[in-house]
Amino acid sequence: MNDIYYMKIALKEAEKAYKHGEVPIGAVIVKNDKIIGKGYNLKEKKYNAMAHAEILAITKASKKIKNWRLNGCTIYVTMIPCPMCASAINQSRISKVIYGTVPNTVDKEIIYKILNGNEYGVPVEIVENVLNDECSSIIRKFFKKKR
Amino acid sequence: MNDIYYMKIALKEAEKAYKHGEVPIGAVIVKNDKIIGKGYNLKEKKYNAMAHAEILAITKASKKIKNWRLNGCTIYVTMIPCPMCASAINQSRISKVIYGTVPNTVDKEIIYKILNGNEYGVPVEIVENVLNDECSSIIRKFFKKKR
Numbered sequence: 254m255n256d257i258y259y260m261k262i263a264l265k266e267a268e269k270a271y272k273h274g275e276v277p278i279g280a281v282i283v284k285n286d287k288i289i290g291k292g293y294n295l296k297e298k299k300y301n302a303m304a305h306a307e308i309l310a311i312t313k314a315s316k317k318i319k320n321w322r323l324n325g326c327t328i329y330v331t332m333i334p335c336p337m338c339a340s341a342i343n344q345s346r347i348s349k350v351i352y353g354t355v356p357n358t359v360d361k362e363i364i365y366k367i368l369n370g371n372e373y374g375v376p377v378e379i380v381e382n383v384l385n386d387e388c389s390s391i392i393r394k395f396f397k398k399k400r
Numbered sequence: 401m402n403d404i405y406y407m408k409i410a411l412k413e414a415e416k417a418y419k420h421g422e423v424p425i426g427a428v429i430v431k432n433d434k435i436i437g438k439g440y441n442l443k444e445k446k447y448n449a450m451a452h453a454e455i456l457a458i459t460k461a462s463k464k465i466k467n468w469r470l471n472g473c474t475i476y477v478t479m480i481p482c483p484m485c486a487s488a489i490n491q492s493r494i495s496k497v498i499y500g501t502v503p504n505t506v507d508k509e510i511i512y513k514i515l516n517g518n519e520y521g522v523p524v525e526i527v528e529n530v531l532n533d534e535c536s537s538i539i540r541k542f543f544k545k546k547r
Contacts, residue, residue: 302468302492321449340484345449367483
């Protein structure tokens with residue numbers, strides 16, 4: 254399977270967040286061409302500022318393999334990770350992050366610095382702009398509806 | 401109650417981590433002079449790279465008040481937060497972070513930038529070096545025993 258295939262699954266996760274009235278972001282973790290964790294943003298529903306798609310996906314993947322070390326895994330996420338999620342990806346030793354869109358307001362430099370750091374975790378390979386249009390349009394649709 | 405009092409409780413949390421064979425770091429969240437969340441590092445036991453003291457304490461505090469917004473709260477943590485926890489503190493709108501020790505290897509600049517950022521969350525007031533010696537000595541003791 255290719256990156257488009259898995260990003261479409263991450264987008265399906267984002268749609269679940271949308272249906273729950275949450276900012277529509279989704280994530281999927283893949284190891285050896287097998288999905289071992291998925292998640293979508295549930296910050297409001299879970300009363301938890303940390304219930305981001307990536308955090309929930311990492312939690313599920315780690316539980317599944319009974320190991321916090323996710324070496325060799327790729328995480329697909331519809332939006333560039335925030336600093337918290339970037340550091341969680343780096344510290345859980347995920348090998349590669351593939352993301353969809355980047356909002357204009359985001360300081361990419363600090364995110365890349367966290368992903369690439371070896372102070373807490375392991376440098377992560379980064380691929381950007383996979384299905385950028387689809388990943389940003391669901392977020393635009395969400396905020397348009399909110400206003 | 402003063403900062404020393406609450407940091408001693410965070411240290412007691414760190415001791416629990418020590419007993420579990422985990423890097424001994426503890427955290428306590430206080431609102432209006434009442435403890436609403438505590439936690440200690442359980443990364444190995446929970447198979448989760450994100451099971452840091454601060455993350456577990458924030459999760460408990462948010463569940464307790466059924467709100468992800470922890471405005472007006474102070475978090476006491478025995479060691480400077482990592483980028484993940486710094487961002488979680490910032491995004492959960494905790495007002496103040498009071499920490500004990502800083503390992504030499506840590507790039508404080510990036511941590512402070514995350515804590516002070518208003519891109520994802522709310523700038524956090526920072527107080528450093530509360531019970532620094534006690535907070536660092538338990539970590540030194542842990543790594544000495546490990547070797």
